[in-house]
Amino acid sequence: MKVLIADDDLISRRILERHIQEWGYEVVSADNGKKAWDIINKQDINMAVFDWMMPGMNGVELCRKIRNEYQKKMSRYLYIIMVTGRDLKEDIIEGISAGANDYVTKPFHPLELQVRLQNGRRIVELEENCLRLASTDSLTELWNRKKIFDFLTDELSSGLNRKHPTGLIMVDIDNFKKINDSFGHATGDIILKEAGRLLRKTLRRRDKIGRYGGDELIIVLSICPHEEVRIIGERLRAVISGHTFSGDNHFHKITISLGGASSENFLHVSKDELVQACDRALYQAKEKGRNRLVMMNTSPVEGKHHPERNDFS
């Protein structure tokens, strides 16, 4: 849990740093509001302790900026405690109205600040837990459909700005219905969860995998040209076909079909076009006998996706 301290007074800052570190938090410090704003935008800060009167941007202005700008674009919640010598009732009201969660007057008693930080930590953790539940699939613990599409949208937009391609792979477990019908849905669930775990483990750190629906998974490959999508896709196929699934006291061998595409030749491709291209490629992989990857070329002409012949099997 990382805490940002912003206070222009060196003595206050040293005291806050010393105590907050002793209580087990990671601490970063700034001696003015502008530096604090930069740190908030560059680092993963969970809680902040702000003085009110600081040169450049004061603590109250900083609170407003965080709530009006930062909090609108970031899903992470920043818990703010004002620690200030301004102790009038009107000051407290103004500080909390600006967006501070809590208010402590200087000179503070360490135990008081400690319990108030603990309170903040509980709220931050609850918030993080809610976010996790709202963005992950409860069975596979992969990203859920909404979150994985958010990642895809962000990745395509960042790819367009920075001129790098985004790869996408759609995965379907072959004959999954047969597994469910023969061994029961509990076995199907175990296999789906294990397959998701294996695929996630095989991907690069920057890639994202989510559940599209049923036994279909979707993988967003960051900065990934066409050829690299193919290499990764084939690696995923080989990992699954080479694995023995045994979570229900039976041994199961399964395979997957994959449809892949990259925005390499057409950075302006939309999320829907890329998904559609992968969907068609996946359909062809199934048609051609399963346990294979089919790559689709995305084209500037809407609806024109060209399948490649050199699929693996």
Added chain:
Amino acid sequence: MNPKENTKEHLPINEQDAWERLGGDKAFLEELINIFCEHFEKQTADLKKAIGEKNYQTIREIGHSLKGAAANLSLSPFRQAAYEMEKAGIEHNLSNAKKTLLLLTHEYERLREYLKKKNAG
């Protein structure tokens, strides 16, 4: 207020209170007092300049900053003087700012003297 408390109130620093706030760390308190002394010398020069230029905003800000630092170190009389300086800045009262500067310097000297005697003893 009993006489004992009254005496304590007039000492330049309430060490017990400061130690308690700093978790009983004497070396840390010394480090902070050194920072305070270094800063005061610079802030006195800035205050004199601000008073000369009738820069009430700066008078207020330095007063506020000194008040906070003194409160953290339990320097009650100094804190009271710093509060008066902040108030002089808010009220645009130049004559009070001048008087309070003398008071701040006096309280600072009293602190230095107290610490010197204590260290010698």
